[in-house]
Amino acid sequence: MHYLDYNEKQAHGTADFPLAYYYVDEHHPRYHMPFHWHKETELLRVLEGQLRLSLDDREYVVSAGELIYIGEGVIHGGEPENCIYECAVFDPQPLLMHTHAVRRYLYQIQRRQIQILMRFTQKQPDILSRAETLYTSLRKKSSGWEMTSLGALFELYGIVFAGEYYTPCASENNAEGRLQQLKPVLEYMELNYQNPITLDDLSRLAGMSSKYFCRFFRAVIHRTPIDYLNYYRVERACYLMAAEGISVTEAAYQCGFNDSSYFVRAFKKYRDMTPRQYVQRLGKSG
Known part of the structure; x- marks a missing residue:
């Protein structure tokens, strides 16, 4: 992932399937992550080492195995510490909002009625398990990987709502x-x-x-x-x-x-x- 533009304009995935995967290690030209934001949602998982990550006005030290949820428009930037991390970047609207039953949940996020937890650790193994399925599918791209990836995303969001891994947003912030x-x-x-x-x-x-x-x-x-x-x-x-x-x-x-x-x-x-x-x-x- 380039992380070149503050308001990142690069397309992630394709028009038909707007979901992209990025693997970032010390040899990547954009290993360090300047502050930026984008309209897509990003799931970031640290594989090795630690990543010092800022999300809006919060700062986290993310360790191996932890998952970060970065919502639309969140200003974020990071400094790796002997770190390897991977990212799944996607636009939920064309990718997931195909039926009213799904839209009524995701609209709560889009309209900023709720804020999904930004950090998931071993305390939420169900979320990490679905993330593992998602990343494995995106890395290997075996036959049917698009369906496996979508299924993992749907399950992940379903667990977020079932487990109430979110907080209500104040009307004025x-x-x-x-x-x-x-x-x-x-x-x-x-x-x-x-x-x-x-x-x-x-x-x-x-x-x-x-x-x-x-x-x-x-x-x-x-x-x-x-x-x-x-x-x-x-x-x-x-x-x-x-x-x-x-x-x-x-x-x-x-x-x-x-x-x-x-x-x-x-x-x-x-x-x-x-x-x-x-x-x-x-x-x-x-």
Whole structure:
């Protein structure tokens, strides 16, 4: 999964079957997960190690075997710690809402009347069992895998409602409204990271004073705005070097670093290695 766009626009699966599977390890060009969101639902399972994951204003350290439910529009990002994880990304509306009996349940999620638990552990073995069936089907793609995958998804949602693995949503949620104010900020970074961006630019987009915006941004993203902008620029540079074979110098320039020495310092800060070392490691793993 690329995780390139904050408001991710890539299609997941096909028009006929909008369900896609992604396996992500340290060799994946987007191993680190910048903050983003999408209209699809995502089920993420850690296979090895740990993943430090932020979901809106909550933070989790997810261990091997645990499952994360990421609903539509949730701002999420993560930092792996010797981690391998897999994702199933799907659009419930065309995939699951074929009958009124099903729609009346899933509309409760879509209309934000309920919030499904974001984290499932060994305390919910029934959910983890259906997730295992789903991921196995998506990985192997044996004959009939589409039906097996759909069946696992239907069962998983059925268990959510039978076990009441959800909480009612308040009719008005000020915290959620504040989180929505971050989305234009993140989109602006995505579209303009190659150019100079100031704190005043970002705080104006959020409709906040610079001082309050810094506090709010850090509370949600766990970095200052400028620190996160530089982190995102480095991640974009990594993608360009890994996926498109662009040189270190060109990647730095395309990602808003006009000073090569500053690029090297920033890269070492976020990746614990120089850009040259990163490229050399790519060559060894290729």
